[in-house]
Amino acid sequence: xxxxxxxxxxxxxxxxxxxxxxxxxxxxxxxxxxxxxxxxxxxxxxxxxxxxxxxxxxxxxxxxxxxxxxxxxxxxxxxxxxxxxxxxxxxxxxxxxxxxxxxxxxxxxxxxxxxxxxxxxxxxxxxxxxxxxxxxxxxxxxxxxxxxxxxxxxxxxxxxxxxxxxxxxxxxxxxxxxxxxxxxxxxxxxxxxxxxxxxxxxxxxxxxxxxxxxxxxxxxxxxxxxxxxxxxxxxxxxxxxxxxxxxxxxxxxxxxxxxxxxxxxxxxxxxxxxxxxxxxxxxxxxxxxxxxxxxxxxxxxxxxxxxxxxxxxxxxxxxxxxxxxxxxxxxxxxxxxxxxxxxxxxxxxxxxxxxxxxxxxxxxxxxxxxxxxxxxxxxxxxxxxxxxxxxxxxxxxxxxxxxxxxxxxxxxxxxxxxxxxxxxxxxxxxxxxxxxxxxxxxxxxxxxxxxxxxxxxxxxxxxxxxxxxxxxxxxxxxxxxxxxxxxxxxxxxxxxxxxxxxxxxxxxxxxxxxxxxxxxxxxxxxxxxxxxxxxxxxxxxxxxxxxxxxxxxxxxxxxxxxxxxxxxxxxxxxxxxxxxxxxxxxxx
Numbered sequence: 001x002x003x004x005x006x007x008x009x010x011x012x013x014x015x016x017x018x019x020x021x022x023x024x025x026x027x028x029x030x031x032x033x034x035x036x037x038x039x040x041x042x043x044x045x046x047x048x049x050x051x052x053x054x055x056x057x058x059x060x061x062x063x064x065x066x067x068x069x070x071x072x073x074x075x076x077x078x079x080x081x082x083x084x085x086x087x088x089x090x091x092x093x094x095x096x097x098x099x100x101x102x103x104x105x106x107x108x109x110x111x112x113x114x115x116x117x118x119x120x121x122x123x124x125x126x127x128x129x130x131x132x133x134x135x136x137x138x139x140x141x142x143x144x145x146x147x148x149x150x151x152x153x154x155x156x157x158x159x160x161x162x163x164x165x166x167x168x169x170x171x172x173x174x175x176x177x178x179x180x181x182x183x184x185x186x187x188x189x190x191x192x193x194x195x196x197x198x199x200x201x202x203x204x205x206x207x208x209x210x211x212x213x214x215x216x217x218x219x220x221x222x223x224x225x226x227x228x229x230x231x232x233x234x235x236x237x238x239x240x241x242x243x244x245x246x247x248x249x250x251x252x253x254x255x256x257x258x259x260x261x262x263x264x265x266x267x268x269x270x271x272x273x274x275x276x277x278x279x280x281x282x283x284x285x286x287x288x289x290x291x292x293x294x295x296x297x298x299x300x301x302x303x304x305x306x307x308x309x310x311x312x313x314x315x316x317x318x319x320x321x322x323x324x325x326x327x328x329x330x331x332x333x334x335x336x337x338x339x340x341x342x343x344x345x346x347x348x349x350x351x352x353x354x355x356x357x358x359x360x361x362x363x364x365x366x367x368x369x370x371x372x373x374x375x376x377x378x379x380x381x382x383x384x385x386x387x388x389x390x391x392x393x394x395x396x397x398x399x400x401x402x403x404x405x406x407x408x409x410x411x412x413x414x415x416x417x418x419x420x421x422x423x424x425x426x427x428x429x430x431x432x433x434x435x436x437x438x439x440x441x442x443x444x445x446x447x448x449x450x451x452x453x454x455x456x457x458x459x460x461x462x463x464x465x466x467x468x469x470x471x472x473x474x475x476x477x478x479x480x481x482x483x484x485x486x487x488x489x490x491x492x493x494x495x496x497x498x499x500x501x502x503x504x505x506x507x508x509x510x511x512x513x514x515x516x517x518x519x520x521x522x523x524x525x526x527x528x529x530x531x532x533x534x535x536x537x538x539x540x541x542x543x544x545x546x547x548x549x550x551x552x553x554x555x556x557x558x559x560x561x562x563x564x565x566x567x568x569x570x571x572x573x574x575x576x577x578x579x580x581x582x583x584x585x586x587x588x
Contacts, residue, residue, distance in 0.1 A: 022080040023240035033251030037089030040077035180214025187219035271350035274375040274383030282338035301372035312341030406480040409461035417479035421556040432495035432547040435563035438484035443536035499578035542570035543578035
């Protein structure tokens with residue numbers, strides 16, 4: 001008599017008794033820290049040889065019981081998610097080929113959700129890439145059955161699965177989940193950063209959201225926020241748990257990180273030009289909306305709200321175009337506007353910078369590029385913005401910013417520098433200011449002329465930009481006071497590293513601006529103010545570092561005075577050097 005495989009027996013028992021455990025891992029916004037939803041993850045019974053999900057699903061595939069196991073996992077996930085707070089989504093993992101399962105398509109899952117007061121809009125079908133999709137056309141058609149019912153679709157394991165790029169190119173997904181293999185150590189890997197940046201830009205073009213999976217370190221989190229990832233999931237946020245958790249310590253960091261980016265940006269936000277506009281509910285008759293447009297010639301768009309949440313947009317020309325078709329008037333005029341509205345308008349938060357909104361607007365499909373933009377505050381409707389107003393404000397902004405840029409280096413000048421420092425002091429940020437001065441620049445200008453002098457200024461600016469780009473942080477700032485004086489604002493942890501790199505690059509590049517004769521001599525001969533010939537050393541660079549890490553600083557004038565004292569000391573040293581003020585709360 002053949003011996004029964006104990007693993008097969010265990011698997012059958014798990015499916016029969018529905019003894020699968022469900023744990024939930026949160027997915028949160030990388031911009032606000034708000035919870036999007038929870039991924040439902042299945043585990044075998046504790047102590048079982050199939051407790052691990054890897055072992056559990058591997059056995060199910062081996063013994064051709066994957067559909068049966070996934071059905072149990074799906075049912076248990078929905079049942080265990082019954083006490084989740086309203087408004088959060090549940091991500092249910094499904095093998096791509098399960099969508100062909102007649103029992104799945106027949107509405108068993110839907111019936112279960114109705115009994116648990118779930119709506120299809122609350123469920124995201126997360127398609128794993130454990131299996132290769134061969135027929136993308138047929139698969140896309142099968143998916144339409146679910147999207148038409150209101151389900152959202154996510155593709156899992158992007159960057160690590162079988163289907164790869166062909167899958168996300170061939171099928172439209174609401175969420176693209178980036179596999180841990182691409183997220184791991186992304187802060188140290190420029191290639192991974194470039195690849196993820198491409199995914200993010202692609203997702204914006206197809207109106208999808210990017211979710212980074214498996215975030216485990218603060219450095220990974222920081223890089224993902226800087227790149228503009230929409231949502232995050234991983235141990236640094238919370239480990240999977242059988243109970244729902246709604247508060248996470250990392251959210252404070254996300255707020256702080258994003259607030260710093262907004263606080264130091266000179267870019268105004270979309271809030272400044274948002275107008276309240278006219279709104280209707282989704283059940284408002286199309287005929288009523290059409291009359292609103294007829295009575296107001298200046299009205300171009302109407303937002304559709306469910307309560308206080310925007311769910312759609314109606315543009316005047318698009319509505320008239322729809323009603324003007326052969327049967328459009330008869331079909332839609334007596335029916336709710338939700339059947340005609342654009343269900344995926346561009347929606348941005350009030351604190352989104354104008355430049356970012358402009359970019360998002362221009363990245364839309366050509367058919368939607370002139371549609372109005374809906375503005376929300378913490379997810380609630382705030383107002384609406386026309387493309388005309390957006391472009392008008394953005395153009396004025398660019399003109400105003402140009403006025404504050406140094407024409408030679410294209411770097412912000414003194415007014416912006418002062419504001420940067422003042423804003424950081426008011427926000428009680430800990431930071432360092434690097435005051436940078438080219439030594440013996442006037443003698444060089446006198447010897448070689450102002451055109452060559454301008455080249456040295458531009459060279460120095462390029463050095464600062466490259467070093468800060470490579471060694472600095474997202475919030476670092478570079479300004480050009482004027483002449484040969486520059487400023488960098490950075491963190492105290494990086495001020496010396498940046499200074500050393502600036503000196504190294506400046507010293508290795510400045511010699512290119514001297515004649516061979518002067519380079520050999522190691523000095524230049526020029527006239528002093530009294531008209532006498534004098535020897536002057538080749539140009540070097542002096543850096544004075546002032547920080548509020550160990551001492552209180554009141555304003556930018558005080559910082560400037562301390563820097564002047566330090567620069568005087570640095571200039572008396574031979575060659576390029578940096579000097580850091582290490583005094584603690586004492587009189588200067």
